[in-house]
Amino acid sequence: MNAAKRGSPNVNTEQVNPTEKTPVFFARGLCKNYTMGEVEIKALRGVDLELYAGEFVVFLGASGSGKSTLLNILGGLDSASSGEVTYQQQSLTNISERELTLFRRQHVGFVFQFYNLIPSLTALENVAIVTEIADNPMPPEQALKLVGLEQRMHHFPAQLSGGEQQRVAIARAIAKRPAVLMCDEPTGALDSKTGIIVLEVLQNINRELGTTTAVITHNEVIGEMADRVIRLSDGKIASIHENKQRRSPSELKW
Template identity: 70%
Template sequence: MPELASNVVFRTQQLTKTYRVGEVEIHALRGVDLEFYAGEFVVLLGASGSGKSTLLNILGGLDTASSGRVFYGDTELTRSDDAALTAYRRDYVGFVFQFYNLIPSLTARENVAIVTEIARNPLTPEEALGVVGLSERLDHFPAQLSGGEQQRVAIARAIAKRPSVLLCDEPTGALDSRTGIVVLEALLRANRELGTTTAVITHNAAIADMADRVIHISDGHITTIERNETKVQPAELSW
């Protein structure tokens, strides 16, 4: 899969996703046209069930579209087979979820090393954990870390392979506001230092103030896209 040739990282054309539950059809995405640009920090805002996670899962190669087209650079993901999508996820995409999914028996350093040992041009575990401010916690196990620290280890693990894109699904959803701000600072630092295009799903409207662009999603549609002329630092957010 080629590297990006332009500043457009993702492009979707009339993207739809329909799930069938028994006799009921659920339309998660309804004709989404969207672009993401290299190096930007984007917040996708919408209520639960609006289609945010479905969109990110398709962009990340974890799910497939029902119709429409998805491009990563010039590569059409909607035409990629399972092997190509696996390679795409491994080489280009970092994921951060609401729950940390760390291996309890491994230290922070070892949890990150799981990725660095298979990546093509990784950061070292020490470098990745340094980006998220955990240089002093390398040899601590998850049970010895707070929730915010565990989430930052998960971010370090995601950025260690130097992904082109970092897709984050409610990364502060399980955290209080003070801890959440520390996690958002870690995401922003990774975005700035590594140039990684970062997309953050949230239902928390306050987080939108730190983004380059805010994409509002409702009932499977993109309703509005806003650009922040003046961005707020995470420490200035309140929710």
């Protein structure tokens, strides 16, 4: 844990998978202040962090702990008030809004609690909306096949169950072959059985494509399927825990 805070990417002893040592994300002293009306909110108070290629990280924390803010900054949806983030040695701090948009377009896949599919587009088209603008996408059909929805490609969101909608959202997120998949409460709106199916999809993607995956949740159990579990509290990293063994989602119960 201390190493994670202090260590440089080159001298990391806590690597789970020794073959992938390079950090995809590297953050130092991240702070984020919001002004909500006249109240200043310190959402992040100095976070140091690395995310490594191919790892599956779960961020745990109560609401308001800063986990979503952290993910949004890493994913280029938001920018830090101070501190530094780099993505593959490229700084994400102090770059223009335009460059952030391009960064998201090329490298980051997002999955949200409420799916955020575009209701007027079919599953296939919801994926295609991303592949049309990405540099090196996979065919939308393939992405849907990866999440097990090849049979429902031409359905509209309203014709899909919640779990299916979330899988379309995952397919949409991975179709651009992102370096990182950011999932904010991906099971938050789903029952446990459906949630597990979604988590299995995320795990498969992580394994088969080697996509670095970051999942935010307040569900402790989900942490058991991760390589690392990072707990946030009060805008700081409270602990980093490494799982010796990742459990399969089907073994999880909540």
